[in-house]
Amino acid sequence: MTSSSNQNTEFKARFRQTLGTFTLDVDTHLPAKGVTALFGPSGCGKTTFLRCLAGLEKAAEGSLTMGGKIWQDQSTFLPTHKRPIGYIFQEASLFPHLTVRDNLNYGMNRSKETVNEGNVEETANLLGLNKLLDRHPDYLSGGERQRVALGRALLTSPRILLMDEPLSALDQMAKEDIIPYLEELRRTLSIPIVFVSHDIREVERLADHMVLMDEGRITASGPLIEMLSNPALPFAQADQTASILEGSVVSYNQDEQLTEISVEGHPILVPGKIGETGESRRIRIAASDISLSREKPSETTILNVLPAVIQSVEALEAGRFNIFLGLGQENQCKVIARISSLSQKKFAFAPDQTVYLQIKGVSMIEKY
Amino acid sequence: MTETIWLTTKLAAVTTVLLLLFGTPVAWWLARSKAWWKEVIGAVLSLPLVLPPTVLGFYLLIALAPDSPIGQLIQAVFGTTLPFTFEGLVVGSCIYSLPFVVQPVRNAFEAMGDRPMEVAATLRASPANAFFTVALPLARPGLITGAVLGFAHTVGEFGVVLMIGGNIPGETRVLSIAIYDHVEALEWGQAHLLSGGMIVFAFIVILIMMMADRQMRRRAQ
Numbered sequence A: 001m002t003s004s005s006n007q008n009t010e011f012k013a014r015f016r017q018t019l020g021t022f023t024l025d026v027d028t029h030l031p032a033k034g035v036t037a038l039f040g041p042s043g044c045g046k047t048t049f050l051r052c053l054a055g056l057e058k059a060a061e062g063s064l065t066m067g068g069k070i071w072q073d074q075s076t077f078l079p080t081h082k083r084p085i086g087y088i089f090q091e092a093s094l095f096p097h098l099t100v101r102d103n104l105n106y107g108m109n110r111s112k113e114t115v116n117e118g119n120v121e122e123t124a125n126l127l128g129l130n131k132l133l134d135r136h137p138d139y140l141s142g143g144e145r146q147r148v149a150l151g152r153a154l155l156t157s158p159r160i161l162l163m164d165e166p167l168s169a170l171d172q173m174a175k176e177d178i179i180p181y182l183e184e185l186r187r188t189l190s191i192p193i194v195f196v197s198h199d200i201r202e203v204e205r206l207a208d209h210m211v212l213m214d215e216g217r218i219t220a221s222g223p224l225i226e227m228l229s230n231p232a233l234p235f236a237q238a239d240q241t242a243s244i245l246e247g248s249v250v251s252y253n254q255d256e257q258l259t260e261i262s263v264e265g266h267p268i269l270v271p272g273k274i275g276e277t278g279e280s281r282r283i284r285i286a287a288s289d290i291s292l293s294r295e296k297p298s299e300t301t302i303l304n305v306l307p308a309v310i311q312s313v314e315a316l317e318a319g320r321f322n323i324f325l326g327l328g329q330e331n332q333c334k335v336i337a338r339i340s341s342l343s344q345k346k347f348a349f350a351p352d353q354t355v356y357l358q359i360k361g362v363s364m365i366e367k368y
Numbered sequence B: 001m002t003e004t005i006w007l008t009t010k011l012a013a014v015t016t017v018l019l020l021l022f023g024t025p026v027a028w029w030l031a032r033s034k035a036w037w038k039e040v041i042g043a044v045l046s047l048p049l050v051l052p053p054t055v056l057g058f059y060l061l062i063a064l065a066p067d068s069p070i071g072q073l074i075q076a077v078f079g080t081t082l083p084f085t086f087e088g089l090v091v092g093s094c095i096y097s098l099p100f101v102v103q104p105v106r107n108a109f110e111a112m113g114d115r116p117m118e119v120a121a122t123l124r125a126s127p128a129n130a131f132f133t134v135a136l137p138l139a140r141p142g143l144i145t146g147a148v149l150g151f152a153h154t155v156g157e158f159g160v161v162l163m164i165g166g167n168i169p170g171e172t173r174v175l176s177i178a179i180y181d182h183v184e185a186l187e188w189g190q191a192h193l194l195s196g197g198m199i200v201f202a203f204i205v206i207l208i209m210m211m212a213d214r215q216m217r218r219r220a221q
Helices: A046-054 A100-110 A119-126 A142-154 A172-188 A200-206 A224-228 A341-347 B002-032 B038-050 B053-064 B069-078 B086-112 B115-122 B127-138 B140-155 B159-164 B175-184 B188-220
Strands: A011-019 A022-030 A035-039 A061-066 A069-072 A085-088 A160-164 A193-197 A209-214 A217-223 A242-253 A258-263 A266-271 A280-286 A290-293 A304-316 A320-327 A333-340 A354-359
Touching (some): A011 A046, A022 A209, A046 A085, A085 B115, A100 A142, A119 A142, A209 A224, A217 A224, A224 A242, A290 A333, A320 A341, B002 B086, B002 B175, B038 B053, B053 B069, B053 B086, B086 B127, B086 B140, B086 B159, B159 B175
Parallel strands (some): A085 A160
């Protein structure tokens, strides 16, 4: 769909910009691959940061290179229309005077990249838009509009895709309508995606990396899975905290209707048919859905019981404890379990002890 | 009489076309500029809305007179003077009707916001290209309103014409002057015919605008 390029597309970005009482002050690298989420509370500057990357905002002080090419420094400022980006706004912002087809063509016709014949049809197919091509945007639903906007951006053959809270203007149904397409893009697209979000569930579902922002500054950044289970960051303390595990689909058991997913060599059974053998899938385990046991439980209805090593134990407010656990040979796969202080008193869990995780099967995976 | 109607139509058409050509960039600048003094310019351009047309005509006459600096410059460049000519009327009408074109177009550009131009930029459209392919089409209702108002307003102009155009048949004798003349000469029949015609014209203009507006609204929903 898009020209696959192996060129380095790493962003090196440094911006300093004061708007009234707010100052954006960032200096970071964004990975050349995968999906990076700019995450933080509203007003933390994540959208301003994204707009600076696109050149929609011109930071008073800043430098930006993308794959070694200078987009901004003291003497240069590449205007937005010369940057090989795809940009998705919060609202779909389709041109109301053009049909869906002409909206899709608008950027493609102006893009310098060579485009294949039939690209519009192909993209329309991929995003389920074929029946809408001759309609005007006024007659589309919110989810359909955002899909057209997505297709329109992809047809410019961008080297990077920037998305500003692409789902936040949509209701739940429209979100469910578009998320599978975003997940598909995440799997198939060879270009990096940077998206802004204030919804941790969206980030868990879509991102590979996370840049955490607060009050105009970057407070932490790194691979998503590490960030979520890092005791030093606020995610682990949240009420709804969960661990995200990456695994590959092994097989589907038709009789029991269970899919086996291998995470660091441990089989995990998940209800329903998920993906095809060999495909990589993400599993979400809520910290409160895990219980711990010193001995390997021999008689239990719980399907998924895994050995793990305690990394650290942390007391939370309101009589609860977080137990950070390592799975796999090097304990590299991190899982958080949430237990009561009464249990902690009784069992006195401490680092380096080996325990068994019992994961309640039902509520453990995000539909992918 | 047909000469008068033709002259009036020609004046209004030329004025409208010129105002759309020059007024649209001005409206764009007024809508988009962040300069603090843009409202000063905006106020100056809106003066014809509140000034008595005779005042405007009086100063135009003085400014364009053969012995004024502007008049001498025009004479040196074009070898003619403007007062009491059709060209003089066009200049007067453009100034007089300017706010009626600029204001609706400016409103349309302002209502559109920055977003469509930003979207166009992310889709590789240069600012000039985006102006023609996005901003102008989106401002179409404003452009139509501006054109209709500018045209109708020029057709009805009296004070400015009287001051700088006078009453030369085929050159500066437009409808409103002709009606005044007929009344002065007690030619009620002709005055009725022209005035009645103007009522029908005004009615049609308003009707077309309201229907166009309804059409736009329906499409926007």
